[in-house]
Structures are given as structure tokens and as C-alpha cells.
Amino acid sequence: MAYASFGNEVDTWTLIAETLARGKRLVLPLIDRHRDALALHFVCDPDRELMANAWGIREPRPDICPPAMLAELDFIVVPGLAFDQRGGRLGYGKAYYDRLFHSLAGDGAMPFRIAGAFDLQIVDRVPMDAHDVAVPHIVTEARVIESAASV
Ligand SMILES: Nc1ncnc2c1ncn2[C@@H]1O[C@H](COP(=O)(O)OP(=O)(O)OP(=O)(O)O)[C@@H](O)[C@H]1O
Ligand SMILES: [Mg+2]
Structure with missing residues (x-):
């Protein structure tokens, strides 16, 4: 996806x-x-x-x-406005991806989740609420951020 x-x-x-x-x-x-x-x-x-x-x-x-179907997803490229080192993600304010990830988690195995971002989109800390789901792999033009993020 x-x-x-x-x-x-x-x-x-x-x-x-x-x-x-x-x-x-x-x-x-x-x-x-x-x-x-x-x-x-x-x-x-x-x-x-x-x-x-x-x-x-x-x-x-x-x-x-x-x-x-949800079960057909095995690799998801995730959009976002800003990310942090812990995989925190700020999206476009509708929690569409958070809800998708929660549905996937409830459905069984979580697919691989990765975001491509420009390095200027990586900030110190993205505010994360209880419903927010992190992105374990983030790739920018300067670095690869791997975090232990999971639901
Ligand atoms: N399951 C849900 N049903 C309805 N509203 C929800 C649900 N989960 C989160 N919300 C609400 O949706 C709003 C937007 O969430 P959030 O700021 O996390 O969006 P986002 O991650 O930036 O958006 P997106 O994933 O669409 O890019 C928040 O006010 C949050 O409380
Ligand atoms: Mg969110």
C-alpha cells in the first residue's frame, strides 16, 4: 500500500x-x-x-x-507532515492512518510500515496521544530511523 x-x-x-x-x-x-x-x-x-x-x-x-482487504496488506508506505526519532507521526489531522493501523492490529499481524520524509520533517518530538500509532521505519535523504515502535 x-x-x-x-x-x-x-x-x-x-x-x-x-x-x-x-x-x-x-x-x-x-x-x-x-x-x-x-x-x-x-x-x-x-x-x-x-x-x-x-x-x-x-x-x-x-x-x-x-x-x-486488510489482510492483503503487507507493506505500507505512510504519509505524514512530521516525524520523530521514536517513530512518532503527525499526519493531516483525521487519524485515518491511526485508525487503519488499529484495525490492522486487531486483525492480526501488523504489516511493515515505513515513511519517506524530507529530513526537515524530522523534529525532536511529535506530540503523541494514546490513539496515535508510530511508524517503525522512516527514511530521509540523510538517514534511516529505526524505532521499536509497535501498536
Ligand atoms: N477511532 C477514532 N474515531 C474518531 N476519532 C478519532 C479516532 N481516533 C482518533 N480520533 C481523533 O481524530 C483526531 C485527529 O487525530 P490525529 O491528530 O492523530 O490525526 P493524524 O494522525 O494527524 O491524521 P491522519 O492519520 O489522518 O494523517 C483527534 O482529535 C483524535 O482524537
Ligand atoms: Mg495521529
Whole structure:
């Protein structure tokens, strides 16, 4: 599972193209406003199968992209605004990823979770509430941060 980068986020489009070129299955999230959660869909051809949402983030078209189940996720590339050395993550303020991680934890094994970030996004300490779930692996242009983070 990856995310479609937008704005000045670390660009995920090469990763997405390479993932598909290697024959791996790719899941992208879609914001489900009824459930206020991320819906997961398989994407084979991003040029044809994505549509920009209200914020301009490209999302899978649920009419043509098959749904994915939680158990099908084994590797998640996580977006975020800021991270810290302990794997703390500040997202975009809806707890979508925290809730996804809690659902995954309740469902069994937690998939590998990694975030790509610019080094300027690494701060001393991200405020973490009880519901916040850390990201165990963070990669920047300058370093790799591995923490013992888990749910
Ligand atoms: N299961 C939940 N149901 C409803 N609200 C929740 C749930 N978990 C957390 N929240 C609330 O959602 C709000 C936003 O959470 P938080 O600040 O952690 O978002 P975030 O991690 O930055 O966002 P995202 O994961 O979407 O990028 C908080 O006020 C939090 O209390
Ligand atoms: Mg959070």
C-alpha cells in the first residue's frame, strides 16, 4: 500500500510505477466520508484508474478498482507532515492512518510500515496521544530511523 503524493510531499510516483513494473500488487487509499475512514483499492494503471478528490489528492476510482482487504496488506508506505526519532507521526489531522493501523492490529499481524520524509520533517518530538500509532521505519535523504515502535 502506498499513497498518491500531492503538493510538496515526498514524491511517491516513481515508487508506484516501479512497484507495478515489478509485478507487485498496489493498493491506494480512498477517503470514505460515510465511514470517515480509508477505503482500500487495488490499482493496476494509475493513469486510468485514479481521480482527484476535493483536495486534489488522486484516489482510486471505486467503480473500477477492486477493493482490498486488510489482510492483503503487507507493506505500507505512510504519509505524514512530521516525524520523530521514536517513530512518532503527525499526519493531516483525521487519524485515518491511526485508525487503519488499529484495525490492522486487531486483525492480526501488523504489516511493515515505513515513511519517506524530507529530513526537515524530522523534529525532536511529535506530540503523541494514546490513539496515535508510530511508524517503525522512516527514511530521509540523510538517514534511516529505526524505532521499536509497535501498536
Ligand atoms: N477511532 C477514532 N474515531 C474518531 N476519532 C478519532 C479516532 N481516533 C482518533 N480520533 C481523533 O481524530 C483526531 C485527529 O487525530 P490525529 O491528530 O492523530 O490525526 P493524524 O494522525 O494527524 O491524521 P491522519 O492519520 O489522518 O494523517 C483527534 O482529535 C483524535 O482524537
Ligand atoms: Mg495521529
